[in-house]
Ligand code: TYD
């Protein structure tokens with residue numbers, strides 16, 4: 001009998017070893033190295049659908065390469081198209097990662113039910129009946145979507161050859177297994193092999209493949225890092241499970257920018273595209289409340305108005321508490337120190353809580369000024385005018401710094417009916433005929449003077 005060939009893989013980062021050891025040299029995790037059988041069976045009884053003799057590639061001048069024949073496939077989902085950079089590129093592999101229960105299966109099933117092309121949805125996680133039940137909630141009248149419950153790649157390719165779908169969706173890559181490798185599904189070598197087979201299939205037939213991937217407890221896509229290198233696009237579906245909003249962003253995109261953001265709302269009948277997020281993220285209230293300020297932020301190319309809430313109260317215990325949700329806590333401490341030093345506020349003996357409403361996390365520095373305004377407003381217990389908004393970064397010496405694409409933020413604020421926007425004096429603004437009042441400030445003291 002032939003000797004069984006095995007290798008050792010770190011299950012955390014995918015590094016390969018010739019023999020077992022306790023700690024992975026690459027990622028420094030303990031007890032993650034596992035032996036996997038990688039022997040290929042002698043008998044090769046299957047082929048990928050088109051693994052016929054392929055012509056060797058020849059170099060071409062860049063201007064001679066014809067791209068006109070490859071239009072992107074419209075997914076009929078505005079948010080998904082935007083994040084991908086205008087639709088799915090034929091022959092591309094897209095990986096969608098996200099926490100369990102966040103709605104990855106729902107999103108891709110919903111997209112396959114909207115498509116007018118022939119789609120094959122391969123599920124290794126749910127039965128055909130379960131998927132049908134989900135489909136009935138989302139969009140029951142579709143004749144182009146086929147469901148296959150199968151986990152063996154060789155069988156999947158057989159079905160693909162018979163059906164000839166225009167697009168293939170795999171839920172999920174961790175459930176697939178290939179006969180070429182003997183280790184169990186979800187192991188590093190299986191994930192690598194199945195992805196390689198799918199890439200070969202996608203590139204040779206120009207069929208786009210969408211993969212769902214599980215994530216590990218620290219938020220990375222489970223499996224080797226190399227998986228993310230192999231695919232063309234890595235999307236992350238995130239959001240607080242207790243909130244109704246879901247955010248889709250691209251971590252890697254070979255065919256577009258990674259700045260774009262898609263926003264969905266989870267409803268009883270699937271995910272609804274949120275085309276005007278600003279209106280939802282700002283609570284519509286009649287009374288003016290202290291501690292609230294609106295920031296004009298940008299997520300990718302899209303302006304987003306976000307409500308910041310602060311609560312400043314006298315510290316009950318010796319050490320004051322500082323906590324921030326959706327905002328970097330270190331940055332909050334820095335802004336508090338600036339306020340203390342430059343504007344003479346004695347916040348040292350106060351508890352400060354900060355919350356970005358809507359359950360989203362913002363890392364646009366333009367939110368700083370709204371954070372400072374919300375803190376000042378709560379500290380003084382006086383409400384800011386509810387049609388004020390802010391877009392500037394605050395520096396360590398209390399200076400108000402300019403932010404990128406300020407004109408786009410101003411126009412969005414005007415569109416949503418704000419009367420004044422506070423921006424840095426150093427921003428170059430060439431807008432004319434704006435109804436909104438643009439208040440230019442250069443120091444944090446100016447803001448204190450105007451607001452209080
Ligand atoms: P699912 O797509 O199964 O998540 P994942 O594949 O990422 O693990 O999403 C499951 C959640 O979505 C579940 O908690 C119920 C919710 N949901 C709705 O609220 N409305 C719907 O129409 C559907 C189909 C699911």
Ligand code: MG
Nearest residue numbers: 104105125171
């Ligand atoms: Mg799922």
